[in-house]
Amino acid sequence: MNTLMLSSDNEDIGKAAEIIKRGGIVAIPTETVYGLAADALNGDAVRKIFKAKGRPMDNPLIVHISDISQIYSLVREFPRKAEILAEKFWPGPLTIILPKSDIIPDEVSAGLDTVAIRFPSHKTAQKLITLSSPLAAPSANLSGSPSPTTLRHVYDDMNGRADAIIDGGDCEVGVESTVITLAQDIPALLRPGGITAEQLRSAIGEIKVANAVTQPLGDGERAASPGMKYKHYSPKAEVILLDGENDEFYGYINGIKDRNAAVLCYTEDMENIELPCIPIGKKYDYSEQAHLLFAALRKADEMGFDTVYARCPGKKGVGLAVYNRIIRAAGFNIISLKGAEKK
Ligand code: TXA
Ligand code: MG
Numbered sequence: 001m002n003t004l005m006l007s008s009d010n011e012d013i014g015k016a017a018e019i020i021k022r023g024g025i026v027a028i029p030t031e032t033v034y035g036l037a038a039d040a041l042n043g044d045a046v047r048k049i050f051k052a053k054g055r056p057m058d059n060p061l062i063v064h065i066s067d068i069s070q071i072y073s074l075v076r077e078f079p080r081k082a083e084i085l086a087e088k089f090w091p092g093p094l095t096i097i098l099p100k101s102d103i104i105p106d107e108v109s110a111g112l113d114t115v116a117i118r119f120p121s122h123k124t125a126q127k128l129i130t131l132s133s134p135l136a137a138p139s140a141n142l143s144g145s146p147s148p149t150t151l152r153h154v155y156d157d158m159n160g161r162a163d164a165i166i167d168g169g170d171c172e173v174g175v176e177s178t179v180i181t182l183a184q185d186i187p188a189l190l191r192p193g194g195i196t197a198e199q200l201r202s203a204i205g206e207i208k209v210a211n212a213v214t215q216p217l218g219d220g221e222r223a224a225s226p227g228m229k230y231k232h233y234s235p236k237a238e239v240i241l242l243d244g245e246n247d248e249f250y251g252y253i254n255g256i257k258d259r260n261a262a263v264l265c266y267t268e269d270m271e272n273i274e275l276p277c278i279p280i281g282k283k284y285d286y287s288e289q290a291h292l293l294f295a296a297l298r299k300a301d302e303m304g305f306d307t308v309y310a311r312c313p314g315k316k317g318v319g320l321a322v323y324n325r326i327i328r329a330a331g332f333n334i335i336s337l338k339g340a341e342k343k
């Protein structure tokens with residue numbers, strides 16, 4: 001397939017809208033990560049997304065809207081808590097799961113009775129939706145790899161697989177949207193992102209955080225969000241997380257001699273580390289870490305490293321999203337350095 005490269009000017013967005021209306025798939029920029037979009041109400045078009053990504057058909061997609069009024073035909077219920085979240089956080093990096101209406105094709109909801117809805121703030125995405133239709137769009141990476149946050153990442157994964165790619169610059173947030181389900185009595189955070197658990201609680205009160213956010217699923221345990229059960233965000237290199245204080249971390253890292261390894265570290269760490277460093281921002285700047293994380297994981301592969309060591313990040317605010325992605329990239333492989341002998 002020949003992939004058309006488009007800009008974010010009006011004429012090119014118009015061309016992308018025509019492709020969507022004809023049942024094609026287009027990689028689009030959003031404020032979180034790039035998405036691979038199709039007309040959400042066209043099951044055949046949506047099927048092409050799964051094929052292009054190599055995505056299992058039992059993993060449902062998010063439907064993107066560009067105006068709140070579009071939600072009423074997509075869901076059966078729009079409860080007060082959803083309204084509050086929509087008023088406060090849309091457009092923005094929040095996805096809300098609600099009981100679905102009959103017009104949602106099975107391909108989108110993967111046979112569930114619910115649908116995930118998001119109103120992105122990226123202007124290009126909004127214009128395209130307005131000109132075409134609500135768009136079903138997962139992240140535009142090959143299934144399993146880190147989500148694309150730059151045009152080049154999308155090109156690397158989707159050239160030859162998507163009908164077109166729209167250039168919208170680098171993604172601001174850098175990790176996928178926060179996913180919350182309101183299709184149950186007590187709302188639950190299924191995936192942390194740019195809108196934090198703290199912000200959600202201050203808006204609607206009690207929410208649970210799904211176990212799968214911070215832990216591997218146990219044998220036979222069912223994922224509330226099917227995406228949680230798959231290995232995710234992994235570069236080709238093996239990722240190993242190190243949990244410890246500065247001295248313990250530096251001591252361990254500087255003792256490594258037998259691996260072709262790089263270190264994902266905070267900018268403050270760099271002068272203390274002898275291995276090659278890929279910085280992901282300052283220690284307490286979780287937003288910067290979210291912004292840089294996926295690019296850093298891809299960079300480790302581009303630079304040809306076999307192993308990537310990373311610090312176990314904090315879990316507050318947007319830090320929880322960074323933690324959630326990095327433990328999956330590491331396949332939950334965490335070495336605790338606490339109390340280990342210091343160098
Ligand atoms: O920021 C984002 O959300 C990006 C951009 C493109 O908008 N999209 C994205 O989509 O990350 P995707 O498909 O990579 O992740 C969607 C997640 C998956 O973990 C999926 O299992 C979950 O949301 N999900 C979708 N619909 C669901 C539903 N009805 N119930 C439970 N989980 C659902
Ligand atoms: Mg994804």
